Amino acid sequence: MSSAAPDRGPLGAALAWVQDRIGWEGIAHLAEKKQVPIHRYTIYYYLGGMALFLFLVQVATGILLLLYYRPSASEAFESVQYIMAEVPFGWLIRSIHSWGANIFVGVIVAHMLSVFFLRAYRAPREMTWITGALLLFLALGFGFSGYLLPWNTLAFFATKVGTDVPAQLPGLGPLLSRILRGGSDVTGATLSRFYGIHVAILPAITTVLLGAHVVLVQQKGMSVPLSVESKKYRTMKFVPDFLLRDAVGWLVAVGLLAALAAFFPWELGVKADPFSPAPAGIRPEWYFLSMFQGLKYLPAEIAGVPGEMVGVLFFGLVGAVLVLVPLLDRRASRGLPSPWWNRLAVLALIGALVLTILALRPPPGAAP
Amino acid sequence: METATTEYSRRRWLTFLLGTSLGATLVSFLYPVLRYLVPPETSEPSLSEVELDVKASDIAPNSGRIVPFSGKPVILFRTAAGELRALTATCTHLACTVQYRGDRSDIWCACHNGVYDTNGTNISGPPPRPLTRLDVAVRGEKIVIRRA
Known part of the structure; x- marks a missing residue:
């Protein structure tokens, strides 16, 4: 990483020339200085890097899919069919993108849970958590908008429901729903909009927030759990010791994605028909299942307020609490344990898990 | 200073x-x-009457199908007693499209398990409002749907 010596030949000289002009020393110094604490929870430090890697896999496969995909109601389904059936390795690229999206959400949820239970969000790392929580919502937005793009029946009705959810909010809700749909119904206009959201708007916002998130992690260094902080612990250099271990994980992830794509290619389903009924057994991607199931159990009215409005406001409240955890948990910032937050989180996790399992049961009496 | x-x-x-x-x-x-x-408000031709390309005899008793009615799905079905009826097919809960269930002679939304009776009244599950009834008439062989 040190600047090349003058006697390294023409290549070394060229490298030195470039390094002098881009101020390489600063970056090299940062990389040299970065340390990773070693303790019994060190393994959780790998989740952030894994999430970043899987995000880059999504970017790469997503760009490749753009070369064949056509965002219109009359061509979208056929173009994905073409990618899956005709384009050499098209099935691989699309299946990795779909599998990768699901595993990515799983990894960032695991990353968030480990940061939560280790209290890594406590002062001075509140902003890192807040940017991370917002990135989780962006990832869900990517999942939701990307789900519609193949224009199949499942996606069509999932989008009808999903874009009707904000319409339940009092005040600006219906307008928000119209903006999302590009009209009063889910049509080809919605597909165009979701395409723009998925490949331009969300990536732009994500780039900024992800940049901030990663810079903040460098600024403040790795957090050490409260239980370890007071003790003596060793550290390892990020470059190359930790980075090489990261790389092993990434290699395993690529292998897993390729195997999943090869053995379980992602289904395409049936082309969306706006004039067919929602099929029995319809359900969204796994990370929306708990919300989906919750909406089934809400009665039409709760204390005079429409049930689905109560549900949507509740989801909003949960989201807001999630973003603001570091500001609400004052004990953690003073270096004290906050067991009530653990209990609340475990309760929420059990609730989400039970609802998810209930949603996975076979559908009730389907139509003939 | x-x-x-x-x-x-x-x-x-x-x-x-x-x-x-x-x-x-x-x-x-x-x-x-x-x-x-x-998005701008679309000036869709808001028809009050549509003649369908469906014959009255195509719809067997205790069965139904979705037909377009000025850009929106409408469920056209024949009750077990043999009466032709039409209701808006957009579930009043979260906008999925409903279907006729022959085995229970009711109208069901697969998305969140909402159930309506053949008058369109919401009878179980999360739907907050009934489906809207439309008039059905048979003109010759063709079925005509009209806003009630």
């Missing part, structure tokens, strides 16, 4: 002018963008 005070208030006045100008400029940029995001 008097000069300094004048300088100071003059600076504040200039900062105020600069700030409001920048603010106004920003608003003039953002307003069209925000308006652009809201």
Whole structure:
């Protein structure tokens, strides 16, 4: 990483020339200085890097899919069919993108849970958590908008429901729903909009927030759990010791994605028909299942307020609490344990898990 | 010292002018963008009557199908007793399209398990309102749907 010596030949000289002009020393110094604490929870430090890697896999496969995909109601389904059936390795690229999206959400949820239970969000790392929580919502937005793009029946009705959810909010809700749909119904206009959201708007916002998130992690260094902080612990250099271990994980992830794509290619389903009924057994991607199931159990009215409005406001409240955890948990910032937050989180996790399992049961009496 | 005070208030006045100008400029940029995001109201031909390309005899008792009615799905079904009926097919809960269930002679939404009876009344599950009834008439062999 040190600047090349003058006697390294023409290549070394060229490298030195470039390094002098881009101020390489600063970056090299940062990389040299970065340390990773070693303790019994060190393994959780790998989740952030894994999430970043899987995000880059999504970017790469997503760009490749753009070369064949056509965002219109009359061509979208056929173009994905073409990618899956005709384009050499098209099935691989699309299946990795779909599998990768699901595993990515799983990894960032695991990353968030480990940061939560280790209290890594406590002062001075509140902003890192807040940017991370917002990135989780962006990832869900990517999942939701990307789900519609193949224009199949499942996606069509999932989008009808999903874009009707904000319409339940009092005040600006219906307008928000119209903006999302590009009209009063889910049509080809919605597909165009979701395409723009998925490949331009969300990536732009994500780039900024992800940049901030990663810079903040460098600024403040790795957090050490409260239980370890007071003790003596060793550290390892990020470059190359930790980075090489990261790389092993990434290699395993690529292998897993390729195997999943090869053995379980992602289904395409049936082309969306706006004039067919929602099929029995319809359900969204796994990370929306708990919300989906919750909406089934809400009665039409709760204390005079429409049930689905109560549900949507509740989801909003949960989201807001999630973003603001570091500001609400004052004990953690003073270096004290906050067991009530653990209990609340475990309760929420059990609730989400039970609802998810209930949603996975076979559908009730389907139509003939 | 008097000069300094004048300088100071003059600076504040200039900062105020600069700030409001920048603010106004920003608003003039953002307003069209925000308006652009809201799609225009489509002037769809809001028909009050549609003659379907469906024969009355095509719909067996205790069965139904979805037909388009001025851009929206409508469920056309024949009750077990043999009466032809039409209801809006957009579930009043979260906008999925409903279907006729022959085994229970009711109307069911697969998305969140909402159930309506053959009058369109919401009878179980999350739907908050009934489906809207439309008039059905048979003109010759063709079925005609009309806003009630």
